[in-house]
Structure formats: structure tokens, C-alpha cells
Amino acid sequence: MLFDYHMHTPLCGHAAGHPREYATEAIRKGLAEIGFSEHNPMPEKFDDWRMDLADFPKYLQLVQEAREENPKLPIRLGLECDFIPGRESWIRELSRKADFDYLIGAVHYITPDWDVDNPLKLDRWKQQPVEEVWTHYFKAIAQTAQSGLFDFLAHPDLVKKFGHIPKGDLLPYYREALDAIEASKMAIEVSTAGLRKAVGEIYPSVQFLREAFRRKISVLISSDSHAPGEVGHEFRRALDLVKEMGYRELTAFRKREQVKIPIA
Ligand code: ZN
Ligand code: FE
Ligand code: FE
Ligand code: ZN
Numbered sequence: 001m002l003f004d005y006h007m008h009t010p011l012c013g014h015a016a017g018h019p020r021e022y023a024t025e026a027i028r029k030g031l032a033e034i035g036f037s038e039h040n041p042m043p044e045k046f047d048d049w050r051m052d053l054a055d056f057p058k059y060l061q062l063v064q065e066a067r068e069e070n071p072k073l074p075i076r077l078g079l080e081c082d083f084i085p086g087r088e089s090w091i092r093e094l095s096r097k098a099d100f101d102y103l104i105g106a107v108h109y110i111t112p113d114w115d116v117d118n119p120l121k122l123d124r125w126k127q128q129p130v131e132e133v134w135t136h137y138f139k140a141i142a143q144t145a146q147s148g149l150f151d152f153l154a155h156p157d158l159v160k161k162f163g164h165i166p167k168g169d170l171l172p173y174y175r176e177a178l179d180a181i182e183a184s185k186m187a188i189e190v191s192t193a194g195l196r197k198a199v200g201e202i203y204p205s206v207q208f209l210r211e212a213f214r215r216k217i218s219v220l221i222s223s224d225s226h227a228p229g230e231v232g233h234e235f236r237r238a239l240d241l242v243k244e245m246g247y248r249e250l251t252a253f254r255k256r257e258q259v260k261i262p263i264a
Pocket of ligand 3: 007080
């Protein structure tokens with residue numbers, strides 16, 4: 001019943017392993033399906049952690065090879081797309097370049113030059129109050145949802161990755177983002193990647209997820225694997241959390257259409 005839609009390939013420059021190795025690990029862990037979601041290319045040189053546009057055909061080829069070698073495992077095609085204000089038309093153009101099953105919307109950048117999850121930019125946190133960073137981040141999440149470009153949202157509260165968390169109630173930061181996600185009908189990822197980071201928590205927080213359930217926002221569980229061994233990482237724990245919140249189904253995708261998978 002479980003599936004993992006958030007996996008990278010060596011084309012982004014910071015992940016290891018051919019997609020076939022991710023597929024092998026998924027089968028070993030008993031996953032029902034998987035999907036790849038490389039960091040989206042940009043038309044120009046943008047940063048050093050996404051696939052080059054010139055490598056896009058190679059990406060399709062790697063996924064195709066994994067499919068051919070694992071005929072019993074459904075392997076979906078996705079892309080993890082950065083929401084960058086003003087670049088919406090590029091995402092639309094990209095979405096027509098292949099037969100995608102889903103596009104993941106992600107916020108890493110809160111300003112044109114600060115990707116908040118970048119470990120090389122930890123100094124930036126000393127230059128701005130954490131409250132301000134969080135406000136910018138969740139505003140960007142709201143815009144991501146409002147764009148209507150994406151099928152689901154990546155790591156909803158990634159901004160906490162290194163443990164920078166404001167004191168007090170966090171709901172005021174979440175609210176606008178949750179409103180926009182609810183209105184957009186997009187799903188959100190419950191990502192176990194945060195368990196492997198300094199914060200040591202699933203993305204999103206329990207409070208965020210409880211609010212998401214109250215608003216009937218759909219969920220799926222993913223690992224954000226950058227290495228084959230991370231496929232399906234801590235999925236039991238994520239599933240327990242999702243069930244505890246009240247969820248009875250997960251949301252999968254086929255050709256950008258939602259498919260509801262009852263939780264067994
Ligand atoms: Zn990555
Ligand atoms: Fe990401
Ligand atoms: Fe990712
Ligand atoms: Zn990611």
C-alpha cells in the first residue's frame with residue numbers, strides 16, 4: 001500500500017545511485033510503487049544543486065531504464081519544482097516536456113539568493129530574526145499553492161531543517177499557507193527526510209498536520225531519497241502519525257490525476 005514519490009538521481013549533483021538501485025530497494029522494502037522527482041532544470045544556469053536542462057533527456061532515459069528492468073514495479077515520473085515568483089511560465093513549459101505523473105512544488109528559496117535549506121548558507125540565519133524567515137517562508141508556500149502549478153507540496157515546513165524554530169505558537173505562521181493549500185486542492189507530503197536532519201522531525205510538524213487533516217488536505221508519505229538506502233525510510237513511523245491524525249487514505253498520482261489509496 002505504501003509508495004514513495006520523492007527520489008533523486010545523480011543528475012542533481014548531490015544524490016547517488018542509478019534509479020534501478022532505488023527500485024531494487026523499494027522492492028526489498030515492499031513498496032507498491034515509486035516515483036522520481038529530480039530538482040527541476042532552469043533555462044539558465046541557476047544554482048549548483050539541480051539537473052541541467054541538457055540532462056533532461058538523460059533523466060527520462062534513467063527512469064525508463066529502471067522501468068524496463070523492473071516491469072512489476074510501477075515507476076512514476078515526477079519533478080521537484082522550485083516555486084520562484086515570476087518563473088511560473090517556465091514550470092508550465094516544463095510540464096509539457098514529458099508525460100509526468102506529478103509535479104512537486106517546493107520552496108527552498110525565500111529570496112533570490114537564499115535557499116534556506118542550504119548548509120553552506122547557515123550564516124544567513126545570524127543576519128535575520130527567525131520569525132521573519134518563517135514569515136517569508138510560509139508566504140512563499142502560500143504562493144506555491146496559489147500558483148496552481150503543482151500536484152503536491154514538498155516538505156511543508158522545511159524551514160525548520162537546522163532547528164531554527166520561533167518560540168511560542170507556530171499556527172500563526174502556518175495559517176495563510178494552510179488556507180492556500182486547502183483552496184488549491186493540492187496534496188502535501190509527509191516527509192521522513194527531516195528525521196535525518198538536525199531538526200530530527202518529520203516535515204510537517206504534528207500541529208501543521210493536525211490542521212491539514214481538519215481542512216481535509218490530502219497527504220502522501222515520502223522520503224526525499226538522495227541515496228538508494230533512504231527509500232521508504234521510517235515509513236512505518238510516518239504512517240502511524242498520519243493514522244493518528246485521522247487520515248484513512250493516502251493520495252497517489254497517475255498522469256497528474258489524484259488516486260486515493262485506502263490505508264490498510
Ligand atoms: Zn536534493
Ligand atoms: Fe526539496
Ligand atoms: Fe527532493
Ligand atoms: Zn527535496
